[in-house]
Amino acid sequence: MLKIGHRGAKGHAPENSLVSFQKAIELGVDMIELDVRLSLDKVPIVIHDETIDRTTSKTGLVTDYSAKELRQVDIPTLLDVFTLVNNRCEINVELKTFSATQPVLDLITQSTFDKSKILISSFDWNALQEIRFHDETLKIGVLTETDLDLALAYAKFIKAYSIHPYFHLLTAENAAKIKEKGFKIFPWTVNEPEDITFVISLGVDGIITDFPERL
Template sequence: MPLLTIGHRGAKGHLAENTLPSFKKAVELGAQAVELDVHVCATGELVVLHDFTVDRTTNGSGEVHKLTLASLKALQVEGKYTLPTLDEVFEVLGKGVFVNIEMKGRHTAKPVADFIQRYITEKGYTYSDFIVSSFQREELEALHNISPDTPIGVLTQASVAQAMEWAAEFKAVAIHPHFSLLTESNIKKAKQAGYEIYTWTVNEPEDIARVKTLGVDGIITDYPDRL
């Protein structure tokens, strides 16, 4: 299978992260996939945003899970963009772009499982159009229990071995290690165990070149054009 270029929060190196123009830009730059982060807001919608608060990326302040969708929509990113819902991102991307949904906020497993089920039932998507990842054990466990068919990726910035343990437990299809953790040896073990490897966040040309030689399945990058 060819190496998958995965745009990190869209094309974060070029345009404001996790905004609709950034996701469009990633695809324009050749990404076959995008990675994004979701939280559940106070009114129940899945909102695409990395941080637990809106303080860093918008002109507002407060915790995402305490703000309504209307109040989140009133905020601006870099004075010109709005925070998108997960539905809006999928409307912009359309079918054919593989989406890595990272469960960032708490209690995201059920809404994410429901979202994927709705897209499969109503819009003709299949489970292979998605992968759902998280660092959070409780969210991975909840997702696996609610929707065992949803492909899971285990994120780690600490240990490939631990990611593989969790992957076995939750019947994950992939592990998502930080690129600094990758070695020929642990990649071989992960591959032998049947896991795909999507590594993050690889931006520098020399790091991209090294990671490519290791035989990973996908590279998550702020600069899809560098792959």
């Protein structure tokens, strides 16, 4: 079962920061999960929110700042993370916007990062379809917090690798159904020991958590 660090090691360091990703690696993760949006100059940037208000001392939309300006307030580019990780673990890139799809694909193509260690996920299923249209080999994860049956149907349609459900959606029955169809199950965000025990009992393939050391 894969140990997947949510936004790095969010329980220990500022989320989606290089420090957080380094910490996750030190905690022995198999994969880090991160969020990607585009900067003003269309560079894939690693941040969850639409604005930089919550995670930096500045304010405003991510799209109002250049990649250089964002790096100055400790928001890394996706390339920065590829460089730091340097194939030491897998990376789950969550696309927060459809517009990030092509720039992320371009970066993956140009980068020396091992493509087989990259998994692209999104709540924007159109973005996932776009990924599949351009690349038949990239691993794709279908994110859902509402409807597992729909996610399963869509995963079949786009030949996904995994399904990433909000962990409260999982039951022994639907987990078995997903596995039976050949998809990996990576639930999020599972932090409490009793919840970890529960999802492990369902036979999930990996757990996305803020505290990788608890797995």
